[in-house]
Amino acid sequence: QSGEVAANPEQYDESYLCPVQVGQTTLNLDFDTGSADLWVFSTLTPKSESTGHSLYNPSTGTKKSGYTWDISYGDGSGASGTVYADKVVVGGVTATSQAVEAATSVSSQFEQDTDNDGLLGLAFSSINTVEPQAQKTFFDSVKGSLAKPLFTADLKKGAAGTYDFGYIDSSKYTGSISYVNVNTANGFWEFTASGYAVGSGSVSGSVGDAIADTGTTLMYLPTTVVQAYYNKVDSADYDSNQGGYTYDCSENLPNFLISLGGKTFTVSGTDINFAPVDSSGETCFGGIQENTGIGMSILGDIFLKSVFVVFDQTQSTPRLGFAAQ
Ligand SMILES: CC1CCN(C(=N)N)CC1
Numbered sequence: 001q002s003g004e005v006a007a008n009p010e011q012y013d014e015s016y017l018c019p020v021q022v023g024q025t026t027l028n029l030d031f032d033t034g035s036a037d038l039w040v041f042s043t044l045t046p047k048s049e050s051t052g053h054s055l056y057n058p059s060t061g062t063k064k065s066g067y068t069w070d071i072s073y074g075d076g077s078g079a080s081g082t083v084y085a086d087k088v089v090v091g092g093v094t095a096t097s098q099a100v101e102a103a104t105s106v107s108s109q110f111e112q113d114t115d116n117d118g119l120l121g122l123a124f125s126s127i128n129t130v131e132p133q134a135q136k137t138f139f140d141s142v143k144g145s146l147a148k149p150l151f152t153a154d155l156k157k158g159a160a161g162t163y164d165f166g167y168i169d170s171s172k173y174t175g176s177i178s179y180v181n182v183n184t185a186n187g188f189w190e191f192t193a194s195g196y197a198v199g200s201g202s203v204s205g206s207v208g209d210a211i212a213d214t215g216t217t218l219m220y221l222p223t224t225v226v227q228a229y230y231n232k233v234d235s236a237d238y239d240s241n242q243g244g245y246t247y248d249c250s251e252n253l254p255n256f257l258i259s260l261g262g263k264t265f266t267v268s269g270t271d272i273n274f275a276p277v278d279s280s281g282e283t284c285f286g287g288i289q290e291n292t293g294i295g296m297s298i299l300g301d302i303f304l305k306s307v308f309v310v311f312d313q314t315q316s317t318p319r320l321g322f323a324a325q
């Protein structure tokens with residue numbers, strides 16, 4: 001089988017939500033290549049926490065007795081609950097007995113984001129949080145039945161993009177796809193990014209260890225790289241109150257060039273201009289920030305909306321393919 005699903009941006013492209021049939025209900029889920037749990041708001045979630053969300057009704061599923069899950073994310077948000085086996089359909093691709101993690105508790109960030117009815121993890125199943133036995137991601141569940149064991153991400157700035165499962169649509173990118181091998185030891189689509197440049201010119205240095213992460217909004221890079229970037233932005237400075245680099249919204253940002261698999265990709269300055277810090281619209285928060293404390297760099301949505309990415313398990317070693325879009 002194969003299929004395509006829309007990836008609809010929230011305001012400022014904070015995250016992208018995709019319609020997924022879970023049991024007999026369609027929910028809008030955040031496809032996250034940085035985690036491996038498929039969890040959903042449900043009729044088991046306290047009403048005080050689920051107002052405004054679409055809810056999975058586990059009555060159509062088979063309860064996995066004694067199974068629980070509990071996940072927390074880098075931004076301090078999280079959720080927990082119980083586990084059912086049920087039908088999940090993404091763009092016409094069907095997992096007949098997918099582990100669906102029904103939330104019995106969600107944090108305030110999720111409670112408040114009524115666009116988001118849960119997450120569909122697309123990292124490696126080794127980091128699934130279900131106890132006493134880790135469960136397969138949706139991709140792992142359907143991988144063997146896909147025309148090709150791969151999926152692609154084509155996210156866009158302020159417009160609907162797509163995730164495709166089982167095939168590469170050559171109309172979605174230009175030029176050739178350049179591939180890098182993935183190290184799955186930490187359960188992420190993790191690889192080594194090469195040189196970089198600010199503005200234009202030839203790349204040099206090394207960004208290093210990084211993950212391709214659709215569930216993270218911004219790009220988080222080594223301090224040396226981030227300082228080199230904002231040195232080229234006259235009004236930029238590090239604002240500890242905002243927790244990162246800010247600048248005058250009126251200033252045009254330079255492009256950021258990064259070399260992956262021998263090919264240089266350009267993230268346009270307009271894509272790096274993330275959002276105003278408040279309603280005055282004077283000061284803006286940059287889309288490139290420091291990776292301090294994370295342990296690797298994260299190429300999140302700010303990067304991904306410039307490229308077409310293949311998450312490829314056609315070989316014995318998983319690999320990532322990057323092309324310009
Ligand atoms: C390394 C971290 C990256 C952000 N995360 C995520 N997309 N779920 C959590 C893991």
Ligand SMILES: CC1CCN(C(=N)N)CC1
Binds near residue numbers: 032113116216
């Ligand atoms: C990777 C996840 C981080 C937490 N999320 C959130 N607060 N909306 C969702 C994505």
